[in-house]
Each structure stands twice: as C-alpha cells, then as structure tokens.
Amino acid sequence: xxxxxESGGGVVQPGRSLRLxxxxxxxxxxxxxxxxxxxxxxxxxxxxxxxxxxxxxxxYADSVKxxxxxxxxxxxxxxxxxxxxxxxxxxxxYYCAKDFDQWLDYGMDxxxxxxxxxxxx
Amino acid sequence: xxxxxxxxxxxxxxxxxxxxxxxGNNIGGRSVHWYQQKPGQAxxxxxxxxxDRPSGIPARFSGSTSGNTATLTISRVEAADEADYYxxxxxxxxxxxxFGGGTKLTVL
Numbered sequence: 001x002x003x004x005x006e007s008g009g010g011v012v013q014p015g016r017s018l019r020l021x022x023x024x025x026x027x028x029x030x031x032x033x034x035x036x037x038x039x040x041x042x043x044x045x046x047x048x049x050x051x052x053x054x055x056x057x058x059x060y061a062d063s064v065k066x067x068x069x070x071x072x073x074x075x076x077x078x079x080x081x082x083x084x085x086x087x088x089x090x091x092x093x094y095y096c097a098k099d100f101d102q103w104l105d106y107g108m109d110x111x112x113x114x115x116x117x118x119x120x121x
Numbered sequence: 122x123x124x125x126x127x128x129x130x131x132x133x134x135x136x137x138x139x140x141x142x143x144x145g146n147n148i149g150g151r152s153v154h155w156y157q158q159k160p161g162q163a164x165x166x167x168x169x170x171x172x173d174r175p176s177g178i179p180a181r182f183s184g185s186t187s188g189n190t191a192t193l194t195i196s197r198v199e200a201a202d203e204a205d206y207y208x209x210x211x212x213x214x215x216x217x218x219x220f221g222g223g224t225k226l227t228v229l
Binding site for chain 2: 035037043044045046047057059061062073097104105106107108109111112113114115
C-alpha cells in the first residue's frame with residue numbers, strides 16, 4: 001500500500017534552515033506529482049508547494065516563495081523541502097501528500113503522518 | 122488569490138444528515154475536493170472531483186457543487202464522523218492549491 005514517511009523536523013531558531021524529507025513507497029513515485037502541506041498549531045491546512053513528477057513544474061504559496069525549495073529524487077523515491085530563512089510563523093506540522101491522478105486535478109489521495117517544525121528563539 | 126469560505130462548525134445528531142458548505146467565486150466551475158481530518162491524524166480524501174468517492178469511503182459521503190457553493194453531505198451520521206472537514210480547489214491561473222478554513226463537525 002502507499003506509504004509516505006516524513007522526517008527532518010525539529011526546533012530551529014528564526015533565520016536558520018531545515019531540510020525535510022519524505023520517503024515514498026507502494027506506488028510508482030516517478031509518475032505522480034507531490035505536495036507539501038502544513039498545519040500550524042490549532043489551525044487549518046495550508047498548501048505549501050507542488051512539484052511535478054518530472055521536476056519540470058514547481059509552484060509555491062506566496063508565504064514561502066523565495067525561502068522554500070521543493071525537490072525530488074526519483075531514483076530514491078524521496079521528496080524534499082529545503083526551508084531557509086525560517087520564521088516563527090513557519091511553525092507547523094508538515095505533511096507530504098501524493099496527487100491522486102497523474103494528469104487530472106483529483107486532489108491528494110495519500111498523506112504522510114507529518115513532521116513537526118518549531119521555529120523559536 | 123482564490124478564497125474558500127467554510128463555516129467554523131456544524132453540529133448534528135447521530136443518524137441525521139450533516140451538510141458542510143464551501144463558498145467560492147464560481148466554485149461550480151472548478152473541481153472541488155474534500156478531506157476529513159481527525160484529531161492527531163493526517164487528512165484523508167473523502168470526495169474528489171466534486172462528487173466522486175475514493176475506494177473505501179462509505180457511500181454516506183457525497184458531494185455536489187452549484188454556482189458559488191460546494192457541499193459535502195454526510196448521511197446517517199455516526200460518532201466516528203466527528204472530525205474537521207476541509208474543501209480544496211486548484212487555483213489554476215496561479216497554479217496554486219487552496220484549502221478552505223475547515224469545518225469542525227460535532228456529533229451530538
């Protein structure tokens with residue numbers, strides 16, 4: 001079955017960097033687009049970024065544009081999120097999620113359990 | 122950017138029907154997806170493409186869209202349906218995904 005396992009979260013000071021990973025299994029990773037979605041404590045879901053199956057398309061929420069970079073290693077079935085110049089408001093649980101369909105906008109049908117990022121001085 | 126508006130909370134008695142709305146400008150012209158999130162858990166896709174159910178989602182869950190409103194309907198509500206529900210669309214002109222603010226469903 002599809003499995004997504006995030007890692008790399010932790011406590012970091014404002015202005016510092018962190019790199020999250022998402023290990024994927026149970027599906028053909030290199031044929032699906034992938035997302036990062038975050039959830040601040042007690043708040044709703046916020047979409048962060050998307051990367052297409054072949055890395056040709058990358059999109060970012062305005063709140064992270066210029067600070068976060070999404071990437072993927074299809075040979076190792078792993079998704080990454082490089083987070084630079086972190087702010088207190090980036091504190092959240094970060095989920096990776098898989099596109100339901102390879103070509104159509106059918107939402108995100110598989111999610112990891114999330115990794116927690118806390119930005120604090 | 123595109124905004125989706127959901128009521129913060131909805132309450133329903135067991136066995137009754139719950140209706141959760143999601144408002145957005147001409148949302149009927151977009152593909153709407155719905156997610157269920159229980160406390161401490163990751164979200165689960167319960168409706169995609171306005172009204173389709175992924176495998177494993179009970180038929181009690183249904184969706185529809187019309188005009189400026191999308192609706193998630195849960196029939197014969199059970200205690201296990203108590204959760205937060207989020208609508209989501211693709212803001213295609215900007216290639217962004219947008220979530221509604223979420224609705225907490227309470228089963229009385």
